[in-house]
Amino acid sequence: xxxxxxxxxxxxxxxxxxxxxxxxxxxxxxxxxGHSLLPMMKLRFATPEHIIDISxxxxxxxxxxxxxxxxxxxxxxxxxxxxxxxxxxxxxxMGDAIWLTADPSVRNVGTLGGNIAHGDAANDQPAxxxxxxxxxxxxxxxxxxxxxxxxxxxxxxxxxxEPSDVLTEIQIPKAKKGSGGAYVKIERKVGDYATAGVAxxxxxxDNGVCQQIGIGLTNVSAVPMRLxxxxxxxxxxxxxxxxxAQVGKIASEDCEPESDLRGSEAxxxxxxxxxxxxxxxxxxxxxxx
Amino acid sequence: MGKHNVTMTxxxxxxTAEVDSRLxxxxxxxxxxxxxxxxxxxxxxNCGACTIMLDGKxxxxxxxxxxxxxxxNITTIEGVAAEGTNSHLQQAFHDQHGLHCGFCTPGMIIRSxxxxxxxxxxxxxxxxxxxxxxxxxxxxxxxxxxxxxxAATEMAKEKEASV
Ligand SMILES: Cc1cc2nc3c(=O)[nH]c(=O)nc-3n(C[C@H](O)[C@H](O)[C@H](O)COP(=O)(O)OP(=O)(O)OC[C@H]3O[C@@H](n4cnc5c(N)ncnc54)[C@H](O)[C@@H]3O)c2cc1C
Ligand code: FES
Ligand code: FES
Numbered sequence: 001x002x003x004x005x006x007x008x009x010x011x012x013x014x015x016x017x018x019x020x021x022x023x024x025x026x027x028x029x030x031x032x033x034g035h036s037l038l039p040m041m042k043l044r045f046a047t048p049e050h051i052i053d054i055s056x057x058x059x060x061x062x063x064x065x066x067x068x069x070x071x072x073x074x075x076x077x078x079x080x081x082x083x084x085x086x087x088x089x090x091x092x093x094m095g096d097a098i099w100l101t102a103d104p105s106v107r108n109v110g111t112l113g114g115n116i117a118h119g120d121a122a123n124d125q126p127a128x129x130x131x132x133x134x135x136x137x138x139x140x141x142x143x144x145x146x147x148x149x150x151x152x153x154x155x156x157x158x159x160x161x162e163p164s165d166v167l168t169e170i171q172i173p174k175a176k177k178g179s180g181g182a183y184v185k186i187e188r189k190v191g192d193y194a195t196a197g198v199a200x201x202x203x204x205x206d207n208g209v210c211q212q213i214g215i216g217l218t219n220v221s222a223v224p225m226r227l228x229x230x231x232x233x234x235x236x237x238x239x240x241x242x243x244x245a246q247v248g249k250i251a252s253e254d255c256e257p258e259s260d261l262r263g264s265e266a267x268x269x270x271x272x273x274x275x276x277x278x279x280x281x282x283x284x285x286x287x288x289x
Numbered sequence: 290m291g292k293h294n295v296t297m298t299x300x301x302x303x304x305t306a307e308v309d310s311r312l313x314x315x316x317x318x319x320x321x322x323x324x325x326x327x328x329x330x331x332x333x334x335n336c337g338a339c340t341i342m343l344d345g346k347x348x349x350x351x352x353x354x355x356x357x358x359x360x361x362n363i364t365t366i367e368g369v370a371a372e373g374t375n376s377h378l379q380q381a382f383h384d385q386h387g388l389h390c391g392f393c394t395p396g397m398i399i400r401s402x403x404x405x406x407x408x409x410x411x412x413x414x415x416x417x418x419x420x421x422x423x424x425x426x427x428x429x430x431x432x433x434x435x436x437x438x439x440a441a442t443e444m445a446k447e448k449e450a451s452v
Contacts, residue, residue, distance in 0.1 A: 001332050001333070002311060002313065002316075003311045004311070005291070005309075005310070005311055006291065006310055006311060007291045007310060008291050008293060008310035008354070008356050010356075010359075031357075034352065034353070034354065034357070035334065035352060038352050038353075038354070039333065039334055039352060042313075042332070042333075042352075051310070051354075053356075053357060055357065079346070083407065099418070102422070103337070103421045103422025103423075104347065104400070104403070104404070104418075104419060104421070104422055105337060105340055105346075105347045105348055105349050105400060105403075105422045105423075106334060106349065106352075106422060108346040108347060108348055108403075109346075109348055109352075109353070190418070190421040190422075191335065191421060191422055
């Protein structure tokens with residue numbers, strides 16, 4: 001399979017990328033790792049006239065804590081995240097997800113920024129970002145913007161980014177004492193997109209009361225989904241098995257899966273119920289450590 | 290539409306060519322350079338038959354544009370050992386019967402090189418996850434795992450001897 005013809009442009013700075021994209025207009029697409037975009041171009045689901053290669057821009061590949069934020073550069077590959085000591089130590093939810101994302105050779109190329117900017121509810125990172133209440137930082141023709149994750153996903157492959165915006169950084173509130181997160185997805189085989197996935201991030205106070213909770217769902221709705229009704233049940237409460245069971249049930253009711261090759265709608269709802277409970281327990285266990 | 294000059298190092302030799310924007314790296318390697326050890330299995334980034342080493346990382350060359358490899362250092366199966374010799378991984382696949390038809394083998398070996406570089410002493414589970422993007426329709430994987438284990442042992446011995 002060969003993509004339709006296009007013009008290829010390589011840029012070396014964010015400024016250059018924005019200027020070129022503005023000049024070329026809507027028919028231009030950025031390519032970072034290319035591991036979501038190029039497969040779509042090979043299938044001719046995407047036929048951009050221009051590809052602007054942003055992977056050679058330097059300085060957008062980093063993982064650091066800065067003030068009360070964890071900051072990850074958009075061009076950081078999933079392999080770099082997998083082997084990063086800070087993430088391994090303090091953000092085990094990232095390891096959970098990356099281990100289950102694609103396969104090692106794909107992760108060598110695919111970037112965090114691309115995984116989010118693609119706007120695909122089947123990708124794994126969006127659910128984590130919802131759970132951890134990330135902020136997406138982008139540069140555009142009119143300067144820098146910070147977009148809360150709840151305002152980022154607009155629809156199937158549609159996000160808050162303007163065509164010429166370059167996603168530069170992901171910011172996540174820094175892990176603190178009493179916080180913990182966990183992610184799992186059920187997949188038919190290694191490397192497959194999720195049949196369903198659940199990310200949980202919880203913050204407990206010294207008395208074990210839930211101060212903050214984030215629950216994000218993968219691939220059971222058109223847009224990456226926050227389980228708001230479930231979060232409301234838990235916030236401000238001491239989380240018990242009964243409450244966990246209740247949230248599992250809510251998750252199975254509120255998700256919007258479609259029957260497809262990965263399973264029937266009923267099966268997926270049942271999977272979501274089970275893995276929501278599992279991830280709540282796992283996140284709590286980590287928060288209590 | 291869109292011709293580009295690219296220069297890259299492949300198996301230690303510098304190669305310059307004029308290529309179309311849309312030329313996939315696997316086609317460049319197989320058709321322009323006649324290095325047919327890199328295979329095409331699925332053409333959809335799933336099977337790993339097309340795996341090559343690009344700047345020290347295993348990648349699927351069916352999902353990579355040749356123009357993006359400008360300036361890169363590439364190793365294909367033809368370049369993993371000097372002519373007439375075997376690398377530890379190649380020898381181990383031979384000794385352990387890590388292949389039947391051999392279609393997946395070049396990709397398996399390149400992927401395993403990257404795996405053993407980041408994790409020189411992997412557990413069986415880490416090997417199985419490490420090669421999870423490379424499909425084999427023949428061996429049932431058990432002998433591939435043994436091959437990688439043998440190579441890891443041999444490489445560790447060699448490293449020890451050199452200290
Ligand atoms: C076989 C296979 C299996 C996979 N399995 C999974 C999986 O299980 N889970 C999963 O989450 N993902 C999976 N992926 C996708 C993979 O993780 C992608 O690499 C990732 O989603 C996209 O990152 P990228 O850098 O390759 O993005 P690209 O393909 O380069 O870009 C994707 C989209 O985002 C835009 N974009 C990219 N970067 C930026 C930026 N900095 N600013 C603005 N726009 C940008 C592009 O214009 C494009 O529209 C799989 C891919 C393959 C090939
Ligand atoms: S041919 Fe590239 S992954 Fe199968
Ligand atoms: S040996 Fe035949 S596909 Fe692996």
